[in-house]
Amino acid sequence: MSRWRGAGDSFRTQLVALTASITTLAVIALTVLVQLVLAQSTNRGIDRVLADRSAAVVSALTVDDQGRPDAPADQLAAGVAVYDGTGTLTAGSVPDADRDTYADLATAGRPRNLTPAGTDDIRLRAEPFTVAGPGGTRVTGVVVLTERLAPYERSERLALLVCIGAGILMVLLASGLTWWVARRALAPVAEMTRTADDWSEHDLGQRFDLGSGNGEIAGLGRTLDRLLDRVSAAIRSEQRLTAEVAHELRTPLTAVQANADLALLEDDLPPRLEESLQEIAQAARRMGAAIQDLLDLARAAGGTGAAERCALGEAVEEALAAAGAETDRDVGLVVDVDPTIQVLVPAPLVVRALAPVLDNARRHAAGRIEVSARVVRPGLVAVSVDDDGPGVRPDERETIFEPGRTGSSSGGDSGPSGTGLGLSLARRIARSLGGDVAVADGPLHTRFVLTLPAAPR
Known part of the structure; x- marks a missing residue:
């Protein structure tokens, strides 16, 4: 019977709590999934932006008179650096905090995307290039540029807040809807419970008589009707037995008490006999009071x-x-x-x-x-x-x-x-x-x- 324990809570409360718990877990799982997908999508988007920016810089590169790669000023935004084949900076600027990282990427032989160790607010890209120089020469080098992650992180935080707010709203709506549905669905059960309790105290002859429907409520009504039939039969049997036993005992007990009282009217009774008769008479009276109590109880239980x-x-x-x-x-x-x-x-x-x-x-x-x-x-x-x-x-x-x-x-x-x-x-x-x-x-x-x-x- 342990599965029916939980005495302090109603079924409706347990149902609402279960719905709220399941909805909360689902919202948490969905939020985590959304954040993971959004993070991956953001990373891919940042890498595409870096690739597009580096391609734009490479397409605008020129070679100066000394055979070094150069780029127009409008392409040299903050954090954009152009290195020649030896890893020497020929155009652009390098942030002081990231100078070592830029130097490592200056000789990259293939495109690389990198988030510097110890920081998570920027992402770098190294884009090797080859451009035509004077006299048909080929000039090689590497373009290194950076993209700040703060705007993307703000978007991710905003998305997290939206997920949390929407999740709370979903939990509240699901709990409220469950409470309302359970209240309406269980209202007949609560009414049947109150009615059955009232009948058990005052009128065991009443029945729900909900018909032969296949619904759960109709099935419960039929079960309660059968239970009330058995309870009523048991109580009536007990009442009859109590009344019959009391009536059967009353007649011989009255005779015992009457004879004892009559015997006590004699004047020449020996003391020990008189004491015994008085004890018999008193015991008969006590038994008579108990029998009367039993009869009153039977009448009270019968609703008299x-x-x-x-x-x-x-x-x-x-x-x-x-x-x-x-x-x-x-x-x-x-x-x-x-x-x-x-x-x-x-x-x-x-x-x-x-x-x-x-x-x-x-x-x-x-x-x-x-x-x-x-x-x-x-x-x-x-x-x-x-x-x-x-x-x-x-x-x-x-x-x-x-x-x-x-x-x-x-x-x-x-x-x-x-x-x-x-x-x-x-x-x-x-x-x-x-x-x-x-x-x-x-x-x-x-x-x-x-x-x-x-x-x-």
Whole structure:
């Protein structure tokens, strides 16, 4: 599954980044290629210019009375030198910085193009020649001339800047176009994701039903429909099993509790028998509370009463009474709940989700419990239960919600039933209603936060 990792980035972001990277590499490669081609073309162009200039000088050469080659003044531009067959300068001028290089080229036997060592701002050409002298003699020599490279280098730099600018523009255009195309192409997928998430919380019977098209989106819709069918079937099976088991257990458990209560009404019970019957009756009541929690969870998961609303303050009062927090004289209780806050949850389910959290706080508080509620964002209410007990260790913040789990810190006895099911069922009920139960940081040692969907005002 490693190929699907990269959790921090969306597919659209990855696609844009990939497009930008590929376009950047392509632009860099193209820029390097253009510069290489341009450099070769520039070098060939410089050599042609030098060849044309040297040919023009050679064609204009004359021989003076002393039999030395000479050239008209209009052909002797800066850097043009004419040497005779012995390598002696007979016309033109030699730059002081390049005198040695000119001297080396003065006796060249064939045309040569040369860039002097240690410099890259000029290029030289040596052009041997033979012209007719007085009396039919042949006069030989070499024309050496130079061409400055600065204008050509400026053109190359300008071309590089143009390539860089055009490359940046290409990368931006390609990235923007990819982002726009991906956004439009993936918009149906994002909408399907949001819709499926909403259905998973509120209505598992809905389906996309995109038909039998061959497109990728239609195929994804069919796959999600099949997945929703399996999820819905699994949840319904779990709900039926939970309800059936709870109903099957309730009848014999009620009989056990009734018989134990009736037996306790006898006046002449031996002390040990009376103690055993009281323990049986109390265990039956705890089991009855756990079974009721299971039934409420099945109803909540099935969506029973999902459209009902209740006043949160009243539900909190009922949960406090159910947890025994109001009558516990050893604990100071502070309740701060806005009476105008309403939630889209039936009151019995709020009580079932909140009572185990309150009972957990009552069991572990050293002397103070604070209950508060606030709207954390539109559509969501958070009920905070703080106590000054020993606290929940960081490594137990999730494990205490596991069924049957008991921890060593606040949360070790997780529900009124004493079976380790209270906090687990509270979380499952809250999540089935679109909320959650979690441990958070608070002003006292321990804070549990129950989130529920808020009713619109």
